[in-house]
Amino acid sequence: MxxxxxxxxxxxxxxxxxxxxxxxxxxxxxxxxxxxxxxxxxxxxxxxxxxxxxxxxxxxFGGYGQEPADILTRTFDEVAGYDEMVLVRDIDFISHCEHHMVPIIGKAHVAYQPDGRVLGLSKIARVVDIYARRLQTQEAMTEQVAAVIDAALTPKGVAVMIEAEHMCMSMRGIRTKGSSTVTSSFFGSFKNDRSEQARFLSMLK
The missing domain is CATH 1.10.286.10 (GTP cyclohydrolase I, N-terminal domain)
Structure with a gap:
């Protein structure tokens, strides 16, 4: 592991x-x-x-009763030699800040480069949903999604970007409505090859 x-x-x-x-x-x-x-x-x-x-x-908070790794146990080998990036973008989620227990509302973009096996696309959205349904920091959630996909699938690389608005900033304190926070996590080829990172980011536009 x-x-x-x-x-x-x-x-x-x-x-x-x-x-x-x-x-x-x-x-x-x-x-x-x-x-x-x-x-x-x-x-x-x-x-x-x-x-x-x-x-x-x-x-x-139903995510505490589910294990994300269990969602990723079934993979598919029949990919006809496909080894290019697989990207699922604009995955809507609502989580809650572990500091104030108010909503974090955003979108997750998840990509990986297969190494002989692929995931059902809905499984990626399910992983995001499970982690979102726990008390979170955006930084931790970004890393968790990337790490569990990397461990379960062992692809050539994994990239995750999360964009979210934090109600702990919008509803209280400084009350900056509409501001968003962006976090990212890169594993394997996406971490080692800046051109792959750039390609991932360009596909989000």
């Missing part, structure tokens, strides 16, 4: 090495937050809010 992927797996395991609260405890925590902001959880409009929030969190 690649060292960077091993680190990702170990960190994920460490983050789950505690007793998970019950649903009732989670709903009670939402009630505490409602009281803390100055609301009355017993008023009509908020009676079911704790239950709804916990149910929504199950979907929004």
């Amino acid at each position: 690649d060292a960077s992927v091993r680190k990702i797996v170990e960190e994920a395991a460490a983050s789950m090495s505690y007793e998970r609260p019950s649903r009732d405890e989670a709903e009670a925590a939402v009630g505490v937050l409602l009281r803390w902001i100055g609301e009355d959880p017993t008023r009509e409009g908020l009676i079911d809010t704790p239950r709804r929030v916990v149910k929504a969190y199950e979907e929004i």
Whole structure:
């Protein structure tokens, strides 16, 4: 297993090495937050809010219950000798900042150069979605997507670019609406050959 992927797996395991609260405890925590902001959880409009929030969190943070590497176990060898770049761009995602738990809204662009095997295209989008449905930093998510594809497929190279707007900047603090953050990660041929990086970037335009 690649060292960077091993680190990702170990960190994920460490983050789950505690007793998970019950649903009732989670709903009670939402009630505490409602009281803390100055609301009355017993008023009509908020009676079911704790239950709804916990149910929504199950979907929004569903990535913790899935292992991205498992999505990539099936590959295809019959590629008729194709060894050029495969690019899936404009993969929409919504994640949440691990610092403030507010949305990160963006697009991911993922490319790889096959070395005898290819992935089903939907699998790439699924990997992005799984990592997005966890508390994240954009930098970590970019590296995670690239590392898991590199480890599972062992292609000639992997390139990932993520462009996103962070609501922790738009909704609070400096409140800079519309600004975007761009991060990238390159493995193999994309890291070692600047012309391949340039070709990847030109295909995003």
